[in-house]
Amino acid sequence: MVLADPLPLALKSATVALSSGASTGTGFFIAPGVVLTCAHVVAGENVVRGQWQGRQIEFRVNTRSRDEDSPDLAALYWETSIDHPFVALAPLVSPGDDLWSWGYPKGSYSSGDSVALKYDGPSQRHDGELIRASGARLTPGFSGAPVLNRRTGGVCGVVRLGDRNDSVSRLIPADKILDAYPDLSRHHLPPHTNIDWLDLLEDEQLRAGGWRYPSRQLLAYLEALRGFVRSHPYAVSMPNTPPLSTVYLRQHGVSLQRVGEEDSLIHLPGPESADPGTSGTQQLFTRHRNTLILGRPGAGKSSLLRYVAEMAARDWSSVKDGAFVPAYVPARALRSRTSFSATLAAAVNRELGTWLDVSLPDEWFARQPIPGVPWLLLVDGIDEILTADGRREAINSITHRRGAEDYRFLIASRPLPQQEIDQLLEAGAGAYEILPFSPDQLLTLAELWFDALDLDRPRPLAERFRAELERSRIAHLARVPLLATMLCVVFAGNPAQGLPHSRGELYERYITLLMSKQYQHVDIYERLDRRAKLYGPAARRAVEILVRRARPLLERLAAMRHRGDQRPLIELLQAWTASLWPRCMPEGEWIQILQDLLRQSGVMTQRRGEFVFVHMTVEEYMAAQYAAYELTPDVANYLVFLQRDEQSYRQFLAHACVRSGVSFERGALHALQNGKPGDAMFVATLLRDGVELGAAVRAAAANRLSRIAVSSESGHLAAELRIAAAHELFYLSPEKGLAPLVRIAENTRGSRFDRIEAARQLVELDFGLGVRLLMDLTHASTSAGSGECLRAARYLLEFDASLGLAALERLARNPNLDGWTRVEIAVEIGEWDKSMSRTMLMDLAEDSVLELLCRLEAIELLGSDAPADLAADLYDQRLA
Numbered sequence: 083m084v085l086a087d088p089l090p091l092a093l094k095s096a097t098v099a100l101s102s103g104a105s106t107g108t109g110f111f112i113a114p115g116v117v118l119t120c121a122h123v124v125a126g127e128n129v130v131r132g133q134w135q136g137r138q139i140e141f142r143v144n145t146r147s148r149d150e151d152s153p154d155l156a157a158l159y160w161e162t163s164i165d166h167p168f169v170a171l172a173p174l175v176s177p178g179d180d181l182w183s184w185g186y187p188k189g190s191y192s193s194g195d196s197v198a199l200k201y202d203g204p205s206q207r208h209d210g211e212l213i214r215a216s217g218a219r220l221t222p223g224f225s226g227a228p229v230l231n232r233r234t235g236g237v238c239g240v241v242r243l244g245d246r247n248d249s250v251s252r253l254i255p256a257d258k259i260l261d262a263y264p265d266l267s268r269h270h271l272p273p274h275t276n277i278d279w280l281d282l283l284e285d286e287q288l289r290a291g292g293w294r295y296p297s298r299q300l301l302a303y304l305e306a307l308r309g310f311v312r313s314h315p316y317a318v319s320m321p322n323t324p325p326l327s328t329v330y331l332r333q334h335g336v337s338l339q340r341v342g343e344e345d346s347l348i349h350l351p352g353p354e355s356a357d358p359g360t361s362g363t364q365q366l367f368t369r370h371r372n373t374l375i376l377g378r379p380g381a382g383k384s385s386l387l388r389y390v391a392e393m394a395a396r397d398w399s400s401v402k403d404g405a406f407v408p409a410y411v412p413a414r415a416l417r418s419r420t421s422f423s424a425t426l427a428a429a430v431n432r433e434l435g436t437w438l439d440v441s442l443p444d445e446w447f448a449r450q451p452i453p454g455v456p457w458l459l460l461v462d463g464i465d466e467i468l469t470a471d472g473r474r475e476a477i478n479s480i481t482h483r484r485g486a487e488d489y490r491f492l493i494a495s496r497p498l499p500q501q502e503i504d505q506l507l508e509a510g511a512g513a514y515e516i517l518p519f520s521p522d523q524l525l526t527l528a529e530l531w532f533d534a535l536d537l538d539r540p541r542p543l544a545e546r547f548r549a550e551l552e553r554s555r556i557a558h559l560a561r562v563p564l565l566a567t568m569l570c571v572v573f574a575g576n577p578a579q580g581l582p583h584s585r586g587e588l589y590e591r592y593i594t595l596l597m598s599k600q601y602q603h604v605d606i607y608e609r610l611d612r613r614a615k616l617y618g619p620a621a622r623r624a625v626e627i628l629v630r631r632a633r634p635l636l637e638r639l640a641a642m643r644h645r646g647d648q649r650p651l652i653e654l655l656q657a658w659t660a661s662l663w664p665r666c667m668p669e670g671e672w673i674q675i676l677q678d679l680l681r682q683s684g685v686m687t688q689r690r691g692e693f694v695f696v697h698m699t700v701e702e703y704m705a706a707q708y709a710a711y712e713l714t715p716d717v718a719n720y721l722v723f724l725q726r727d728e729q730s731y732r733q734f735l736a737h738a739c740v741r742s743g744v745s746f747e748r749g750a751l752h753a754l755q756n757g758k759p760g761d762a763m764f765v766a767t768l769l770r771d772g773v774e775l776g777a778a779v780r781a782a783a784a785n786r787l788s789r790i791a792v793s794s795e796s797g798h799l800a801a802e803l804r805i806a807a808a809h810e811l812f813y814l815s816p817e818k819g820l821a822p823l824v825r826i827a828e829n830t831r832g833s834r835f836d837r838i839e840a841a842r843q844l845v846e847l848d849f850g851l852g853v854r855l856l857m858d859l860t861h862a863s864t865s866a867g868s869g870e871c872l873r874a875a876r877y878l879l880e881f882d883a884s885l886g887l888a889a890l891e892r893l894a895r896n897p898n899l900d901g902w903t904r905v906e907i908a909v910e911i912g913e914w915d916k917s918m919s920r921t922m923l924m925d926l927a928e929d930s931v932l933e934l935l936c937r938l939e940a941i942e943l944l945g946s947d948a949p950a951d952l953a954a955d956l957y958d959q960r961l962a
Contacts, residue, residue, distance in 0.1 A: 119226030172236020234291030584772030586737030
């Protein structure tokens with residue numbers, strides 16, 4: 083006879099017939115290599131014989147109940163590499179539940195017998211609570227047998243006692259097993275390792291048993307969601323830039339509540355290798371239950387939502403675990419008049435369409451998708467709801483459920499009016515403005531963009547991009563996140579045009595693209611004109627003039643802010659346009675039009691209700707453009723060379739003034755001849771950025787920097803100055819600049835810190851030479867130098883991941899370093915290569931030279947990957 087129900091068959095396959103002296107009983111595999119039975123079955127024995135699927139096995143009795151108040155349990159160990167089934171525990175049980183067991187009783191049915199029971203309720207004994215079950219009389223030999231709950235699909239208990247006079251039995255509850263043997267928890271608590279068993283369960287059993295495990299129906303939905311997010315490209319909202327559907331690099335966000343504080347930055351979800359040393363994909367979801375992400379067009383908001391959706395769906399499909407189950411929801415759907423669950427189901431059905439084999443029912447979102455796991459509703463496009471009432475209605479539907487256990491929200495939007503942001507903040511949500519892509523991934527990002535654009539040979543084109551960036555002498559600017567974005571956008575916007583050759587030109591082309599997108603592609607004029615035409619021709623003419631004057635108005639706002647005027651920018655704009663305001667239009671409506679003009683300008687955003695420029699350097703650039711209109715040559719030279727603060731602004735001002743015909747030769751020569759070393763390097767920076775200062779200035783700058791670079795002054799500050807001077811000198815005279823850096827990097831009697839910094843600068847100037855020197859500096863002969871070696875290896879990671887990983891691996895294996903440092907390095911390797919990290923940790927756990935606590939730390943970090951025998955041996959040593 084063949085059992086038709088797969089669960090009883092699975093239970094039967096996991097049981098073992100046991101014999102110990104004169105005693106017999108039943109055991110069952112509860113984890114790989116571990117059999118559980120009752121302690122009284124193996125009392126007094128160190129080795130127990132067992133029979134499983136025709137195989138004779140000897141088990142080592144490693145752990146058993148310690149005193150009379152402990153549950154009557156014993157764990158038996160089988161050192162084997164043979165795969166075998168093991169049961170899944172489910173403590174939940176209710177009166178009337180149908181139970182089923184398989185055991186090896188004495189007598190005619192010692193080869194195995196089944197029994198059906200029903201749960202009656204709890205039963206209290208002096209040594210603890212038991213489960214009372216009835217329906218059949220269990221004969222000797224059933225002790226230690228597992229009992230399956232058909233309703234939940236899991237083992238709810240272990241047979242301990244049978245009543246000789248009637249059909250009543252007592253079982254040890256499943257939760258007592260994990261209390262007695264907590265090491266087994268990793269096999270029975272999320273993330274579950276016994277997926278072969280759980281995959282047998284019906285959806286109803288998963289729900290009834292409270293399993294934190296996806297049902298077949300949920301997995302089908304998640305597969306549809308993955309198809310959807312992969313197949314719907316989201317183009318950057320700028321002209322001539324590629325879609326982001328297949329391009330995602332980890333980004334960062336800045337808090338709108340705590341701007342300026344150290345914890346204002348947050349690492350958003352993204353590939354781990356994009357940002358080593360951060361907390362990874364979960365940081366966004368541990369700070370707040372609900373989060374608002376704001377960003378300008380093309381900042382990656384929708385791409386972030388899609389990335390989160392795909393990664394979460396992938397985790398449930400592969401490792402069958404996660405913190406939430408994602409659902410992608412257009413914000414406009416939240417305005418429906420139907421129930422919340424039905425609204426969500428209808429919206430998701432519309433979005434996923436034919437990716438779904440069967441439409442989701444109205445009640446799909448009425449409760450948690452998995453017991454203990456909430457929905458993460460990825461709400462996209464609040465700003466696309468055009469009316470304030472509509473946005474308020476959608477936000478109300480979110481804030482109404484701010485504490486609901488069934489839902490979490492990740493909301494993405496373009497900048498919103500402050501009162502709408504405040505509504506979410508007051509409900510406890512976190513709010514962040516998304517920042518541009520990490521500059522460390524600039525080349526990779528460019529290649530992915532070009533590939534998404536279907537351009538021919540994207541890798542060579544990305545290499546050309548890098549080469550042009552280097553020729554432009556602004557490669558160092560790619561270290562700034564905003565500038566990394568600007569460089570990619572400008573090049574992708576028109577590859578044939580190439581990259582700009584100066585910082586000022588980069589900003590001009592980027593800002594032109596931003597405003598071109600807003601005023602042409604979004605057609606801000608048409609949008610504002612629709613509002614103005616309600617008030618007649620005069621109002622429409624006023625809006626037309628306003629849009630035409632937008633650039634000079636924005637530059638004037640930047641200049642006022644740069645000069646220290648802290649009045650709200652909207653108030654300044656209102657005052658400057660007072661004569662333009664058509665009196666036929668209510669003042670409040672005119673203010674709304676001005677706010678929309680700023681909000682959609684592309685160069686401004688809102689933080690805490692105030693309009694600010696998207697980046698301080700954008701403000702500085704536009705302020706410099708405004709100032710250059712009215713400066714005389716003498717005043718311009720004074721502002722650029724004799725004020726020693728605000729270097730970024732002075733660079734922009736020099737660019738703008740040169741375009742207006744101002745000569746800076748006199749001021750530059752004065753700074754080189756009479757100024758401090760920093761003044762000389764500022765002049766060199768202007769030359770590198772493409773500001774035309776003349777041949778005499780270039781020669782004088784090279785001579786002054788040469789003297790600084792070869793100075794014999796001692797001390798860290800002097801070395802730092804020599805390194806900086808040599809770096810700037812390289813762009814004026816490569817031969818003169820390279821030699822001092824090489825001498826510092828190769829000086830074995832010098833500070834390792836200075837040597838590493840010199841090598842790091844060399845990487846930018848001569849990649850092969852700089853990388854070789856950094857590699858040399860990753861060798862540690864003593865533990866005292868491990869910190870500097872680790873710093874050198876981390877620098878290598880920035881430039882070449884394979885070389886950096888090789889350096890980290892060498893440090894993790896270096897016996898000269900203390901064990902704790904080596905463990906720390908092995909963990910850091912996991913940010914880039916989890917397999918290599920596991921290998922490192924395994925080697926450290928097995929290294930008998932290391933102190934015991936250090937080896938145990940490696941075991942803990944390995945988790946389920948740790949060898950059970952090694953872990954048991956180390957823990958035994960710890961307890962000894």
